[in-house]
Amino acid sequence: xxxxxxxxxxxxxxxxTLTELAERVDITLANLSILKTGKAxxxxxxxxxxxxxELDCQPGDLLAYQTH
Amino acid sequence: MPQTFRKDPLLAFAQLVVGALIGLxxxxxxxxxxxxxxxxxxxxxxxxxxxxxxxxxxxGYVAVLVGLVLIIxxxxxxxxxxxxxxRLVGSVEKGDPFQPFNADRLRRMGWNTVASHMILFALAxxxxxxxxxxxxxxxxxxxxxxxxxxxxxxxxxxxARVFRVGAEMRSELEGTV
Numbered sequence: 570x571x572x573x574x575x576x577x578x579x580x581x582x583x584x585x586t587l588t589e590l591a592e593r594v595d596i597t598l599a600n601l602s603i604l605k606t607g608k609a610x611x612x613x614x615x616x617x618x619x620x621x622x623e624l625d626c627q628p629g630d631l632l633a634y635q636t637h
Numbered sequence: 638m639p640q641t642f643r644k645d646p647l648l649a650f651a652q653l654v655v656g657a658l659i660g661l662x663x664x665x666x667x668x669x670x671x672x673x674x675x676x677x678x679x680x681x682x683x684x685x686x687x688x689x690x691x692x693x694x695x696x697g698y699v700a701v702l703v704g705l706v707l708i709i710x711x712x713x714x715x716x717x718x719x720x721x722x723x724r725l726v727g728s729v730e731k732g733d734p735f736q737p738f739n740a741d742r743l744r745r746m747g748w749n750t751v752a753s754h755m756i757l758f759a760l761a762x763x764x765x766x767x768x769x770x771x772x773x774x775x776x777x778x779x780x781x782x783x784x785x786x787x788x789x790x791x792x793x794x795x796x797a798r799v800f801r802v803g804a805e806m807r808s809e810l811e812g813t814v
Contacts, residue, residue, distance in 0.1 A: 600814040603814055604814045608812070609812055610811065610812030610813060611810075612814055613813060613814070
């Protein structure tokens with residue numbers, strides 16, 4: 570996949586668990602897990618906004634484009 | 638969102654009515670099939686006598702047999718239509734109706750309506766040949782029923798397209814977080 574999700578890194582920096590983030594952004598743990606493992610096909614701006622707010626970061630800190 | 642559809646009294650009622658209609662079509666089909674068997678065998682002479690008494694030529698006997706076969710086909714199509722509708726309502730109740738198989742289901746229902754209407758035309762032609770029922774079948778109601786059937790088929794074909802687009806949109810949303 571060309572777009573990689575760096576949610577793990579940011580969670581580690583903030584010392585936050587995926588469960589805790591799921592509760593804070595009001596998204597199911599299953600969906601957040603899909604995002605974290607790079608299995609998501611798309612992300613809503615509202616989800617991105619909520620994650621950026623809770624992890625105090627920019628979208629670019631969470632997503633990156635990787636050339637093969 | 639799927640929770641909205643669950644335990645919907647309208648859907649429960651629809652399933653009850655459609656289920657009863659499936660049974661009714663099956664019952665009618667079986668009864669007419671038995672009647673066809675009787676007319677073709679033990680009641681053959683009786684039917685001949687009745688046709689002669691009504692001033693209908695003997696060839697009318699074949700028309701009666703064909704008419705009964707057409708009625709059996711009509712009940713089979715009616716039953717199939719209701720079965721598709723029953724399953725469609727069931728998928729709505731499960732909260733996931735926008736699926737490609739429902740689009741196919743609606744398309745089949747549309748063709749079923751067209752086929753049923755053609756059988757009705759054939760039955761009307763048979764009745765027309767008997768003369769006695771001519772007025773009844775050529776009445777305004779029959780024309781209106783024909784128009785309604787055409788409209789129903791058209792609506793079903795359009796709904797099939799709507800469901801197909803809905804299924805595609807739903808598929809696009811899958812995996813969105």
